[in-house]
Amino acid sequence: MxxxxxxxxxxxxxxxxxxxxxxxxxxxxxxxxxxxxxxxxxxxxxxxxxxxxxxxxxxxxxxxxxxxxxxxxxxxxxxxxxxxxxxxxxxxxxGVTVNRNEISPLQQKKLEKRDRLYRINEEAARFFQKNLFSPGPQGKQALEYLQKRAFDLETIEKFQLGLAPSQWDGLIKFFEKRGVKVQELVELGLALPNKQGTGYYDRFRNRIMFPIWDNVG
Ligand SMILES: [Zn+2]
Known part of the structure; x- marks a missing residue:
């Protein structure tokens, strides 16, 4: 809140x-x-x-x-x-009392939206991170790739590096179940509408993800 x-x-x-x-x-x-x-x-x-x-x-x-x-x-x-x-x-x-500026309902709405997008972004980073460490050839390959480039496990975890799955809708499906609208993923640059205008697809697939936290606001 x-x-x-x-x-x-x-x-x-x-x-x-x-x-x-x-x-x-x-x-x-x-x-x-x-x-x-x-x-x-x-x-x-x-x-x-x-x-x-x-x-x-x-x-x-x-x-x-x-x-x-x-x-x-x-x-x-x-x-x-x-x-x-x-x-x-x-x-x-x-010992300082925290003063907050009064804000209008519109500003309040904007802040709440920003807050929500920030949380979705965080959750997406965790999704990619989990995928990187998931058992299976894809995650293993990506980890090896990173370690060859001198990223040790500590750094990979600290900077929340992740791996986007290869499916076209891995992330969209993940968020669908969590009540996140695909439109919100589009706003965050995580999903894109297809050319036919009939649906959406994951923007990032089968690639290493470096979370960029200033995506929001
Ligand atoms: Zn230091």
Missing amino acids: VSGLISQETINEVATRLDIVEIINDYVPLKRQGRNLQGLCPFHQEKTPSFTVSPEKQVFYCFGCGAGGNIFTFIMQKEGLTFPEAVEKLAARA
Whole structure:
């Protein structure tokens, strides 16, 4: 349920009151290194620290895996939260009351639709992922292909790589059973209408899938 967008003032207030060093230190012990602080990256396995936090800029960056961002993105990635959830969690810690902007019923509808499409996209990624790890020659072949290209299992899982099945309607059928309209899959670019205009087919078939989360909105 979406209940209004968190106001920019709330976000700014939380960012001003909290120190990224203190937040990250709860998860990773940091040591000062000149102007910055360093520690072992919480997002990938490493023995020498390449994870850097800048107190001046209030950002973090890992030279090993490229993870980076501010306090909000850190909490999102570390705790698996959405942006509003991360703001709420940090607001509670900072003692800031979360204000939300009033929104019109139309905006509310748009947000709900966006939310729904996002969830469908997530579910599609899980569908492709499951298919990649399913027993059978197709999944096995795809996994071997990825591993030959230096994707280890951890990376494949972390980035939710998947495999689109070879059928013309594998994904459409999967979602049909879950009450998702094919039109919604078209909006997400996951299905296409056929030339005759008589039906729809899966846009992606028999190929490796890299989920792109900014498809929505
Ligand atoms: Zn890293």
